[in-house]
Structures are given as C-alpha cells and as structure tokens.
Amino acid sequence: MSLIxxxxxxxxxIVGPIIVAMYLLKLRxxxxxxxxxxxxxxxxxxxxxxxxxxxxxxxxxxxxxxxLMLLLxxxxxxxxFQTQGISGRNLIIILDHSxxxxxxxxxxxxxEAAKAKAIQLIDQLPDGGxxxxxxxxxxxxxPAAATSDRRELRRAIDAIQIGNGGGxxxxxxxxxxxxxxxxEEDSEVAIISDGNVGIPSAIRVPARVSYFPIGRDSENLxxxxxSLQPNKSNTSQTLFVQxxxxxQAAATRRLDxxxxxAIFNAYNxxxxxxxxxxxxxxxxxPPQVRVVEARLDGTDxxxxxxxxxxxxxxxxxxxxxxxxxxxxxxxTGLALLPGVSVTKPxxxxxxxxxxxxxxxxxIIDGPTPATLPPGNLLFVGPIRSTDYFSVTGxxxxxxxxxxxxxxxxxxxxxxNVSLSEVSVLKTARITxxxxxxxxxxxxxxxxxxxxERDGRRVAVLAFDLHNSDLPLQVAFPLLLSNLMGYxxxxxxxxxxxxxxxxxLALQVDASISEVRVTRPDGTVASSRDGxxxxxxxxxxxxxxxALGVYTLEEFRDGEVQAAHRYAVNLFAPxxxxxxxxxxxxxxxxxxxxxxxxxxxDGRQEFWRWLALxxxxxxxxxxLVYQRNGLAYxxxxxxxxxxxxxxx
Amino acid sequence: MTTEPLLESSFIRKLDxxxxxxxxxxxxxxxGERRSPRRGSxxxxxxxxxxxxxxxxxxxxxxxxxxxxxFYLKLFVAEEELSVHLxxxxxxxxDWGEPNKLxxxxxxxxxxGYIALSNLDxxxxxxxxxxxxxxxxxxxxxxxxxxxxxxxxxxxxxGKGGDLAKTCRTYVQTARTPGPLLLCSDxxxxxxxxxxxxxxxxxxxxxxxxxLAPQEIAPELAGDFKLMDVEGGEPVEISADIGLIQRYxxxxxxxxxxxxxxxxxxxxxxxxxxxxxxxxxxxxxxLRKRGVLR
Numbered sequence: 001m002s003l004i005x006x007x008x009x010x011x012x013x014i015v016g017p018i019i020v021a022m023y024l025l026k027l028r029x030x031x032x033x034x035x036x037x038x039x040x041x042x043x044x045x046x047x048x049x050x051x052x053x054x055x056x057x058x059x060x061x062x063x064x065x066x067x068l069m070l071l072l073x074x075x076x077x078x079x080x081f082q083t084q085g086i087s088g089r090n091l092i093i094i095l096d097h098s099x100x101x102x103x104x105x106x107x108x109x110x111x112e113a114a115k116a117k118a119i120q121l122i123d124q125l126p127d128g129g130x131x132x133x134x135x136x137x138x139x140x141x142x143p144a145a146a147t148s149d150r151r152e153l154r155r156a157i158d159a160i161q162i163g164n165g166g167g168x169x170x171x172x173x174x175x176x177x178x179x180x181x182x183x184e185e186d187s188e189v190a191i192i193s194d195g196n197v198g199i200p201s202a203i204r205v206p207a208r209v210s211y212f213p214i215g216r217d218s219e220n221l222x223x224x225x226x227s228l229q230p231n232k233s234n235t236s237q238t239l240f241v242q243x244x245x246x247x248q249a250a251a252t253r254r255l256d257x258x259x260x261x262a263i264f265n266a267y268n269x270x271x272x273x274x275x276x277x278x279x280x281x282x283x284x285x286p287p288q289v290r291v292v293e294a295r296l297d298g299t300d301x302x303x304x305x306x307x308x309x310x311x312x313x314x315x316x317x318x319x320x321x322x323x324x325x326x327x328x329x330x331x332t333g334l335a336l337l338p339g340v341s342v343t344k345p346x347x348x349x350x351x352x353x354x355x356x357x358x359x360x361x362x363i364i365d366g367p368t369p370a371t372l373p374p375g376n377l378l379f380v381g382p383i384r385s386t387d388y389f390s391v392t393g394x395x396x397x398x399x400x401x402x403x404x405x406x407x408x409x410x411x412x413x414x415x416n417v418s419l420s421e422v423s424v425l426k427t428a429r430i431t432x433x434x435x436x437x438x439x440x441x442x443x444x445x446x447x448x449x450x451x452e453r454d455g456r457r458v459a460v461l462a463f464d465l466h467n468s469d470l471p472l473q474v475a476f477p478l479l480l481s482n483l484m485g486y487x488x489x490x491x492x493x494x495x496x497x498x499x500x501x502x503x504l505a506l507q508v509d510a511s512i513s514e515v516r517v518t519r520p521d522g523t524v525a526s527s528r529d530g531x532x533x534x535x536x537x538x539x540x541x542x543x544x545x546a547l548g549v550y551t552l553e554e555f556r557d558g559e560v561q562a563a564h565r566y567a568v569n570l571f572a573p574x575x576x577x578x579x580x581x582x583x584x585x586x587x588x589x590x591x592x593x594x595x596x597x598x599x600x601d602g603r604q605e606f607w608r609w610l611a612l613x614x615x616x617x618x619x620x621x622x623l624v625y626q627r628n629g630l631a632y633x634x635x636x637x638x639x640x641x642x643x644x645x646x647x
Numbered sequence: 648m649t650t651e652p653l654l655e656s657s658f659i660r661k662l663d664x665x666x667x668x669x670x671x672x673x674x675x676x677x678x679g680e681r682r683s684p685r686r687g688s689x690x691x692x693x694x695x696x697x698x699x700x701x702x703x704x705x706x707x708x709x710x711x712x713x714x715x716x717x718f719y720l721k722l723f724v725a726e727e728e729l730s731v732h733l734x735x736x737x738x739x740x741x742d743w744g745e746p747n748k749l750x751x752x753x754x755x756x757x758x759x760g761y762i763a764l765s766n767l768d769x770x771x772x773x774x775x776x777x778x779x780x781x782x783x784x785x786x787x788x789x790x791x792x793x794x795x796x797x798x799x800x801x802x803x804x805x806g807k808g809g810d811l812a813k814t815c816r817t818y819v820q821t822a823r824t825p826g827p828l829l830l831c832s833d834x835x836x837x838x839x840x841x842x843x844x845x846x847x848x849x850x851x852x853x854x855x856x857x858x859l860a861p862q863e864i865a866p867e868l869a870g871d872f873k874l875m876d877v878e879g880g881e882p883v884e885i886s887a888d889i890g891l892i893q894r895y896x897x898x899x900x901x902x903x904x905x906x907x908x909x910x911x912x913x914x915x916x917x918x919x920x921x922x923x924x925x926x927x928x929x930x931x932x933x934l935r936k937r938g939v940l941r
Binding site: 029030031032033034035036037038039040041042043044627628631632635 | 740741743744748833835836837860863866868869870871872873874875876877878880881882883884885888889890891894895898899902
C-alpha cells in the first residue's frame, strides 16, 4: 500500500492537536449552583463504582472524532494498492467471449471472471479516460466505443454473452484496436482471454498491449464429431461418434447415447491425452430414430462440448435431374450418394414441368438444352456458351491448382478432396462472369467454379469426365458429394449438421406461407415476426449460436407441410483445447512481443472506502452525541407501548 | 424584602374554619379550648376521687355523699391551650428553587400558626439555620398574635446554614411546653436523621414538612456540569444524561421513602411538599386529607 499524496498526512498533525485541545477546553465544566449537592454526592458515589467505563464513555466522542479525522486524512492521502493494470487514458479492452471462455474453472465461468477483470480495469481508468469494449470471438462486436461513461461501459460488459460460433480469431479485433490506438496518444490495449486465440503475425499494434490471462484448468474431453448416415438400403442408420481428450492427462469417461431422448447405450472410454486422435464409436441405429444425442457423463471444465446431436436424414431424398448423352461415371457416382434419386428426362427435351422445389438440382453433362431447367445447375464439360459463361476454346493438359483461399464456402467444395493425382487430357476454356468464384484453375483458366446468379446456384466443371482420370479416383465421389451439398443446401447428412452461428438455409416453395424454427430451448421463431427470413425462395435463420437441435417447419395455410431438423454442435478443436495460455505474442510497434506486464503499474485506489468509513463514523459520533435524545425517544416509546394495552 | 403579604386575606378567611388536630391530649400553661390530660374545670365530667384534706370543698359531689356517706370529689376535664411550635429552616439551601422553598416554608408556617392562633392556642416560631441557636419569636396567643407572627416570618432572611441536628436538639431542650411541632425544612443535611430523632426526647407531636423545589425533584440538566453547593459543600461533577437523571430520581425517591419510614417509626407525620403546588391548595386540601388539620 502506498500513498499518492502523503503530504495530506500533515493535516493530521495540525487538526489532531486542535481537536484534543478543544476537548481539553471543553472539560472545564459549566458551573451550576444547586441547593445542595447532598443528593448528587450520594448518587455519584454509586456511579463511581464503575468509573473506568464512565471515563471512557466521556472520552468516546473524542476517540470517535479522532478516528473520523484519521479516516478523512487517510482518504485525502489517496492510498492505493499496486496491481497489474493499465496506465493509459485511452483503453481498448478486447474481451474474448468464444466458447472456451464458457469453461467453469474460474467460478462461475471464465467469461464472468473476464468481465470482472474488465470492470476492474474500467475502475482503474483515470478521470476523463475513455474506453472501448471489443467482444472478440465469432462475429466481432463493439458494445461500447470510446466512451468515458463508466455506467455505459459496465452495462456493455455485463451484456456480453458466450458466443459459441466463429472461433476466436483476434485478427479483426486487433486491427480495429490498432486503428483506434493509432488515433490517440496514451492508448493501451488490454486483451482479456484464456489465450486460445489466433493472432496474426503481420500486425503491429501501435500501443502497449497487456494480456490478462483467465482460466487455469486444462483438462477437457469433448465429443469432437458425430454423424448419422442412412444405409444404402434405407433400413437402418449408422451412428459415428468421436470423443477426443484435449487435456494433458489420460481420462476415463462414460459416453451415453440417447435415441430420441431415451438412453440407448453407454460406452466407457479411456482416452489418452491426444487432441489429434480421438476414440470413435460406430453403432447401428434403428431407422425410425430421428435424433441422436451423445453425452459425456460427468462434468469437466467446458460443458458445451460434452454434448453433441445428430439428426436422421433417412428418407430425405434429393431429386437430381441428369441431362446427359450417357455418362456411366456420373450415374455411378450419383448412385453412391445416399439419399439422392436421379431422374433422366428423354434426351432432347427442352421443356421442364417440375418446379425447383421438386427437382432442385440439374446436372447438364455435355450439350446444353435449348432452355435451361429451373433450380440449381451443374455443368460438366460444357460444349457451348450459355447465359452464365462462354466457351472460348480448349486447353490441353491443364495443371489443376486449387485456389479460393480461406473462403469457407469454397473450402467446402474441396473438403477432403485431393486433386494432386488427377490429370486431365483437355478442357474447355471458359470465360466466367463476375458472379463466379474459381475453385480450381489452370494458369488463369478456371476448371471448377461455383457461384450464385439469378437466385440459383451454379457450378461449372470445365472438362468432360471422359477426358480425365478423376472418376477413377477417390476424390470423385467426394467432390460430387460436396458439389451436391453446395447445390442443394439443407439436404443430406452433412447439411443437417451446422456449426454455431452458421445460418440455417433451406429452399422453400413459393406457396409456403410461414416458416417456423423451434430452438433447442423450446422458443419459436417465425417468418411472420421476422425471426426467420424468406428471400428468393430460401428460408434463412441466422441465430444459431445455442447448441442443440433446431426444428424447421414449413407451413402452408396453417398446416405443416414439411419439417426438417438441424443439429448445431460445437466441433471446434481450438475451443475445446482450453489450456489457458500465460502469455500471448502480439507484435507491438515498440518492438515488444510479449504481453506479460513486467511492471505493476495499476493503481487500485481505495480512498472511497475510507470516505465511506468516515461517513459511518460520523453517523456513530452523532448518535453518541445525541444519546440523551435517543434514550428519551426509547423511553417514550416504551411508555406508549406499556400504556397502549390499558386503553 | 418582598412587600407581598405573607398570606392573602381570602386565604386567611378560609383558614379561620380550620383547627389543628392532635392525636392525644396535651398539657398547656393556661386555660384554653383543648382537652388536657390534667383535671380542671370544665363542663365535661372526668372522674371521682376520694376527698383529701385541703381539697376544694366546692368540688365535693354531695349526691354521692348522700349515697355513700363519704366525700368524693367530682373531677372535670381540664381545657387548656396548645403550645404550637413552628420551626422554619432558613439555611441557604432553602433559599433556592422556583417557587422559592423558603418563602413556601414561611407561608406554610404562617398558615399553620394562624390556624393555631385562631383557636386560642399558643404559638412560638423559630428559625434556624443561621447559627447554633434559633432565632425565636416569644410565644404569642390569640388572633392578636397573628401580626407579630407574620412580621416575624416576613423578616426571616436565609442564613448560611449550620448543623441541623444540633439546632434541633437545643430547641427541644429549651422549649417550655411540648406540643404540636411543625418542621418546615428540605432536610438536605447529612444529619437529618439525628435532627428528627432529637424531637423524640420530649412529647412533641411532630409534623415534618419536607419541602423540595420542582428543580430538585426533577432536575432538567443535560450536559457536563460542575454542581456548586450554595451552602459551601463539596462541588460535584456530573455528565448529565437521561440515565443519570433517572438514577437521581430513583435515589431521591428512595431517600424520601427512608425519611418517611423513619418518621412513621417515631410517631411523626411526614409530608412531602412540592413547592410547585400552591400553599393554599396544599393547606386546604392535602393537610386536611392527611389528618393534620380539621
């Protein structure tokens, strides 16, 4: 404990003697003549039996006044504790609210501890200092921007909730913080997190960065994958569950499998601490089961990843129209996909009566029909130009190179697909509009591109399958499956699994009047009140941060037409690995890399408490001074109470 | 000196109807209107007694002689005056309080003396408190004596205070005829017990008027005080709060109770007097109620 203005203590040296002197002066009692002190002497003799207490009582007021003065003088001296804290006047707090912050190793949770820390930092802010709160993890939020209103800051901090989706990448928040810090002198960035965050190396933060680590536990088991696939024969389903130990010690837990809410089986798992290798369980599940829940018995630090859900896609049939002069590879590939039914119109037909809802996907292999069918389209080895692209020539022996970078929409297309072994004899040279995004190209010429235009999804595979060894490789059915997943969102086993905050999208017919989504906690969002949006024949529900099973129902004239289930699971190894990091490496313009504070320059002042104590002492002193009146009031009250029953 | 008359004339007229009650017959010096323990001449028969030579032959009951053939004297109850003693404490402690205790005592003594005088009793008044000996009024008798009595009382000035017990003892020894004795004092003296006990030595019929001012009965003090004794006693330092005042009142009550017990044990009447009660009201109603006056 130190003092900011120790000179204030001198006041005690001045005021203290004054109070004592006044008290000594006051001791000269007022003289009052009485007829005789005979009676008083008699009484005082009785009283003097407990004289020490009497003396103390007489000087009680003096003691209280001295205490009051001491408290006030101490408060004036502004004492403080040295803490790790902040010193800047423009504070930017990056508060991690990703799923791993939901761990309960800091009571009640890491997030609450982080909020408390943030409020403590706000309290340390010097007068006139401003603060910005950035909630990192998932979509970045800025609940309070450059304000000195501490009430608003507190409210903003209190309102931060756990965000399950989106991981915890600090690139965006740090960029924003850098921009804010660069604008003002004396800025400081405080990162309150458990340290399981991604930090870009390219950034240079033009301010001091302090890191306040939260959390201490590292043991966590998670259901890292779950899948429920209908068998080919549609008579049973296969459940696949993977449990991973993200901690540092081996652990034994029981995994309970619930089918539609009823316990089905339990497995005792012994897991070695290895975040890359989980233990898997495969089980046959009866076909009528709709929802499977895998639950790890017992508790660990992070509860969110102890449960996972899978919904049955049995009976969900995706109708695909195949317009082809005959392509055995495609037919075989499509037949391998579960839940896909292929219809082949008579060749040469150019009138399509089925709507996009009935047949959502059309594969056009080779020659293009005169009119394009409704719904989403996959062009394979187009021969001539269409509305979407133009064919300008041919390329021989193209080299396949995946592009697309980090876009999750494009990554989804090449998920698990390896193109390194694939060779192509020749391909069409295609020029695309700016709607398309290239997934695979060869020296600037697109080989595989996807995109959205006119409210439909279009994918173009530039080469004829017969001119390639792709169909002979494992990559082909996977690519086909991924493309189907892209072209027909909301269908198939993959589509029924969502990550938190991933929007839930489903093609709906124009005749559907209402779409309702029942959330895991039982609340219902409807398209009528704007909770669910219907746009371009697609129902979109975005608020999927809570984990569990969502049920989407389509209504026409008040009757349920179809119901779809979606499972939202926290499958995020980065979040499940909850080991708290003691240091973060954040490059700063000062050259520092580490964020561990070497100096304890935070000042926790507590003169307010002293002032409060002084106020209490003042009240006590006044009560002691007025004890006569209080005793009188008490006596009156007693008299009235004893008089009341007789009346 | 106050020019105010000691007693108002309307009050004096009311006093005319009262007389002092005595619990037993008391002897006096001259013939009066009170029954005396002695035999004397009145209309009330008392007793017979055999004739002895020297007796007044006018008192022989001849009817009895006719029957018994022996001489008997017929005796009558003697009616004599009472000798009423008024004792006023004029110590400094009495000259205190609002209403003033000394003036109250004077008025009380005046009223009492007037009642006695109007019943042809002998009244002697004494003031003590100034020294070892009392300042006395030679005894007066009859309504004629009212003026000297009143002026004597009016002239009394507060003294310094002295030994109450010693003064009382001296008075008891020097008084000629014992009779009803009215003691007006605040008894604020350590020797009050000895003072009262002194009266038991002769057959006085003592009535103690214990006069206290309302400021003594319920002092209104709050704060730290040094209490100065007007009689020059030791000063007392107090920190007055409601608890202390409460204890003072309890102590006062127990002291009064103690005096009353002491008086009852010696056949004295004890009356606690609060000077806030007007004298006339006190005399006309309270004293009659207590059987001191009729």
